[in-house]
Amino acid sequence: xxxxxxxxxxxxxxxxxxxxxxxxxxxxxxxxxxxxxxxxxxxxxxxxxxxxxxxxxxxxxxxxxxxxxxxxxxxxxxxxxxxxxxxxxxxxxxxxxxxxxxxxxxxxxxxxxxxxxxxxxxxxxxxxxxxxxxxxxxxxxxxxxxxxxxxxxxxxxxxxxxxxxxxxxxxxxxxxxxxxxxxxxxxxxxxxxxxxxxxxxxxxxxxxxxxxxxxxxxxxxxxxxxxxxxxxxxxxxxxxxxxxxxxxxxxxxxxxxxxxxxxxxxxxxxxxxxxxxxxxxxxxxxxxxxxxxxxxxxxxxxxxxxxxxxxxxxxxxxxxxxxxxxxxxxxxxxxxxxxxxxxxxxxxxxxxxxxxxxxxxxxxxxxxxxxxxxxxxxxxxxxxxxxx
Numbered sequence: 001x002x003x004x005x006x007x008x009x010x011x012x013x014x015x016x017x018x019x020x021x022x023x024x025x026x027x028x029x030x031x032x033x034x035x036x037x038x039x040x041x042x043x044x045x046x047x048x049x050x051x052x053x054x055x056x057x058x059x060x061x062x063x064x065x066x067x068x069x070x071x072x073x074x075x076x077x078x079x080x081x082x083x084x085x086x087x088x089x090x091x092x093x094x095x096x097x098x099x100x101x102x103x104x105x106x107x108x109x110x111x112x113x114x115x116x117x118x119x120x121x122x123x124x125x126x127x128x129x130x131x132x133x134x135x136x137x138x139x140x141x142x143x144x145x146x147x148x149x150x151x152x153x154x155x156x157x158x159x160x161x162x163x164x165x166x167x168x169x170x171x172x173x174x175x176x177x178x179x180x181x182x183x184x185x186x187x188x189x190x191x192x193x194x195x196x197x198x199x200x201x202x203x204x205x206x207x208x209x210x211x212x213x214x215x216x217x218x219x220x221x222x223x224x225x226x227x228x229x230x231x232x233x234x235x236x237x238x239x240x241x242x243x244x245x246x247x248x249x250x251x252x253x254x255x256x257x258x259x260x261x262x263x264x265x266x267x268x269x270x271x272x273x274x275x276x277x278x279x280x281x282x283x284x285x286x287x288x289x290x291x292x293x294x295x296x297x298x299x300x301x302x303x304x305x306x307x308x309x310x311x312x313x314x315x316x317x318x319x320x321x322x323x324x325x326x327x328x329x330x331x332x333x334x335x336x337x338x339x340x341x342x343x344x345x346x347x348x349x350x351x352x353x354x355x356x357x358x359x360x361x362x363x364x365x366x367x368x369x370x371x372x373x374x375x376x377x378x379x380x381x382x383x384x385x386x387x388x
Contacts, residue, residue, distance in 0.1 A: 006308065007314035011037075011091050011126075012124075012135060012138055012139070013142070014180060015119040015122060015123055015135075015139050016119075016141075016142025016143065017115055017142065017146075017180075018116070018118065018119040018177065019076075019115070019119040019139050019140075019142065019143045020117035020142065020143055020146035020150075021085075021112040021113070021115040021116050022058065022112070022116055022143070022231070022343060023061060023143065023146045023150045023258075024146060024150050024170060024173065025054055025058070025108055025109060025112045025170065026051065026054060026055070026058075026110075026164050026232065027147060027150040027151045027154070027155075027211075027232070027254070028150040028151065028153065028154035028169075028170070028220070029154055029163060029166045029167075029250075029251060030051075030151055030232070030236055030250075030254070031152065031154055031158055031236075031247040031251050032097040032150060032154065032158040032162075032163035032166060033047045033048070033236060034247070035158060035162065035163050036163050038179060039163065040098040040100045040101070041095065046098050046102075046107075047098070047384045048233070049102050050098075050102045050192065051099055051105075051232070051233070051342040052351050053102045053103070053105045053106040053109065053110035053353035054105040054106065054108060054112075054173065054329040055090030055108040055109065055229065055347050055348075055350055056106060056109065056347070056351045057107065057108065057109025057110035057111075057113065057214055057347060057384065058109040058110070058112060058113045058116070058343070058347040059113070059297070059342065059343070059344045059345070059346070059347030059349075059350075059351060060110060060113075060346035060348070061109065061110035061111060061112070061113030061114060061117075061344075062079070062113040062116060062117040062339070062340045062342075062343035062344040063083055063340045063341070063344040064110070064113075065077045065078075065080075065113060065114040065117050065118060065340070065342075066117045066118075066121065066337055066338075066339050066340020066341075066343075067201060067324065067337060067340055069117070069118055069121055069188070070121075070188075070193065070194045070204075070334065071185045071193060071194055071201075072086050072193070073188045073190075074113075074118050074121060074125070074183060074186060074187055074188050075186050075194060076183075076388075077114060077118065077182065078114055078115065078118050078181050078184075079178065079181055079278040080114070081111045081112070081113070081114020081118075082087065082111070082114070082115070082177055082181060083178070084107065084110070084221055085108060085111035085112055085114075085170075085174045086171055086178070086380075087103075087107075088104050088110075088111055088174060089104075089108055089167050089170050089174060090106075090157075090171060091103075091104035091107070091163070092105060092108060092167045093164050093167045093168065093171070096167040096264065103267055108170075109347075110304050113343065113344075113347070114204045115177065116338055117339045117343050118348075119139060119338075120136070120242040120324070120328055120339040120342070120343070121188075121244035121339045122187050123135050123136060123139065123328070123331075124328045124338075124339070125187040125188050126187055126287035129184075129329065130269075132325060133177040133269050133274065133325045133329075134330055135227065135270075135314075136320055136321060136324050136325050136328070137266055137267075137268050137269035137325075138263060138266065140262075140265030140266065140268070140320065140321040140324070141262050141263075141266040142267050143261075143262075143265070144258060144259070144261040144262020144263070144265050144317065145262050147258035147262065147263075148258035148259055148262060149255070150257045151250075151251045151258075152251045152255045153169075153251065153253060154166050154245055154354070155248050155250075155375055156252035157169060158247070159248075160216045171283075185283050192332075199384075201337075204334055205335055205337055207334070208331055208334050208337050208338055208341060209341065211331060213330045214326075214330045214331050214338065215383060217323045217324075217326035217330065218268075218323070218327050218341060218342050218345060218346075219381055220278055220282075220319060220322075220323035220326075220378060220381060220382065221319075221320060221323040221324060221327060221342055221346055222345050222346045222349050222350075223319070223322065223375075223377055223378045223381070224281075224316050224319035224335070224346075224378070225320070225347065225349075225350050226322045226346075226349060226350050226353050226370075226374050227312065227371060227374055227375070228316055228320075228350070229286065229353065230353065230357055230367055230370045230371065230374070231257075231275035231309065231312075231313075231352070231367070233357045234357045234363050234364075234366070234367040235250070235253075235254065235309075236250060237363055238305070238364055238367070239253055239302075242364065243305070245302070253306060255271065256306075257306075257307060257309055257310055257313045258313070259311050260311075260313035260314045260317060261313050261314075261316060261317040261320075262317065263294065263314070263317070264313070264316075264318045264321075265296070265315045265317040265318070265320065265321045266313070267318070268317070268321040268322050269316050269321075273346050274322040274323075274325050274326045274369060275322075275326070275382075277318050277319075277321075278318075278319060278322045278323060278326075278382050279317070279321035279382050280315075280318065281315040281318040281319035281349040281378075282315075282375065282378040282379040282382045284311070284314070284315040284380075285315035285316070285319070285371070285374075285375040285378060286319075286372070286375035286378070286379050287377055288308050288311045288312045288367075289312065289368065289371035289372040290372055291308055292305070292308045292309075292312070292367075292368040292371060292372075293365070293368040293369065293372055295308060295363055296364050298369050301349055309314035309388045312371065319378065324342070327342050328342070353370070356370065
């Protein structure tokens with residue numbers, strides 16, 4: 001079903017921007033952590049808790065909005081999520097205490113997930129096969145550009161407008177997307193919607209999960225996101241406290257690494273098959289993670305650390321895009337539920353694993369060992385579960 005208000009390229013841009021909710025709500029305020037800790041009068045781990053709560057919200061919300069969209073269509077759940085996003089963002093701006101802020105961040109993540117999960121579902125409504133792979137690769141590139149821009153813009157806004165300026169920007173971002181959505185035509189016609197009772201919905205979830213090809217691709221997507229979340233949690237401390245770079249320099253480093261994410265996501269469609277792409281990514285991530293462990297053991301300098309992280313980001317970009325395509329293409333008939341499970345599991349598992357980075361005191365070695373363990377799991381999954 002075509003969209004009356006958008007051409008194919010406008011739709012592609014719209015879906016790409018919807019997918020950027022992840023980096024915008026998670027990455028943009030990272031450089032403001034010290035300022036926020038001072039504002040609320042709390043230690044830095046309390047501010048980090050807001051990142052964890054947002055991550056859980058992003059995971060849980062995809063299960064909610066993905067299921068709703070298979071029943072109600074894509075447009076109404078998307079509008080609902082955007083209105084919730086704007087209201088929760090205002091809650092963040094006016095939070096009087098850190099725990100109120102953490103709660104608002106959970107709702108913000110919950111609502112932001114609507115854009116993420118529905119960008120995949122809408123693409124799967126309209127396209128399949130190689131066309132879907134090309135679409136999601138370009139969406140991944142747009143997402144990567146946002147990952148580059150968000151911490152840099154966040155750092156600039158923090159210096160010029162304080163941490164609240166970031167959340168005023170996010171409110172405006174939600175408002176603009178709401179206006180764009182009003183012009184968006186429904187992509188899931190009524191005859192294809194699933195007006196199911198709760199028991200039937202659960203049955204659909206079970207059916208999708210039993211698809212071995214789908215769940216293997218989801219597992220790869222989850223592992224790739226875990227790598228990303230581990231680095232998000234550890235990088236501010238490694239770069240600023242161990243290597244003594246400024247917040248502005250950290251934002252620049254983060255942006256450079258995100259370029260790797262964007263470039264590799266765009267390159268993924270060039271592989272002969274998405275399974276081949278996953279194989280390269282899993283082996284490459286494992287190799288660079290082992291090298292990172294060795295580098296930390298001998299006490300490497302900043303540039304060695306940065307080169308290895310850059311290479312790991314290249315592998316993450318390939319893995320995210322290829323596993324995304326494989327998962328959504330294998331369950332196009334249940335696109336909303338498939339997208340919900342894909343994103344929901346990734347963010348929930350990422351939120352659980354990320355706090356382990358700081359346990360035991362040695363955040364650098366914890367990061368390298370987590371990278372190695374997760375990459376090894378990814379390689380084993382690729383080697384023994386995905387079809388060649």
